[in-house]
Amino acid sequence: MLLPGHGTRPEDLLDVTLEDWQRVVQEQADALRRDVAQVYLGGFSTGANLALDYAYAHPDVAGLVLFSPADPLYGEQGSLRICWNGQDEPALMACERGEPVWYSDWGYREAGKVHARLTFNPYFDWQGEVIAGVMGGSDPHAGEPPMETHRVPREDDQEGSHAL
Structure with a gap:
């Protein structure tokens, strides 16, 4: 499913709330329950967080497949890391x-x-500040990426790697 405001134009996110997204997840899970005996949910980024939040409130969810959720176990301050990175x-x-x-x-x-898998968005806090600035009417370019995050250009693409 595509969350309201996603996959269209940036301005489509202006009138969408967290409750809108939670309602859509509830509706889709209810529809899935009508078709299958066990419900498994998955999501990417915001969708992963919504699926996880839903599963906490609905213990009958049989399992989760989460890609890039906000997880305190991983990332710059996390206690876990994914070391198998093809090295x-x-x-x-x-x-x-x-x-x-x-x-x-x-x-x-x-x-x-030595590289570990990038399992977090190193620009999450900065992006949140920019979004808050846009929503609050202040200068959206006022924030800067966190100083502890460094972008290293790659020859084959522009994704780069992020140092800790």
């Missing part, structure tokens, strides 16, 4: 020992650096 065995072991890592997309390698 060689010594780098994998260094990550698992808790050595400093660079967070990056799957398979990204750079000599002399």
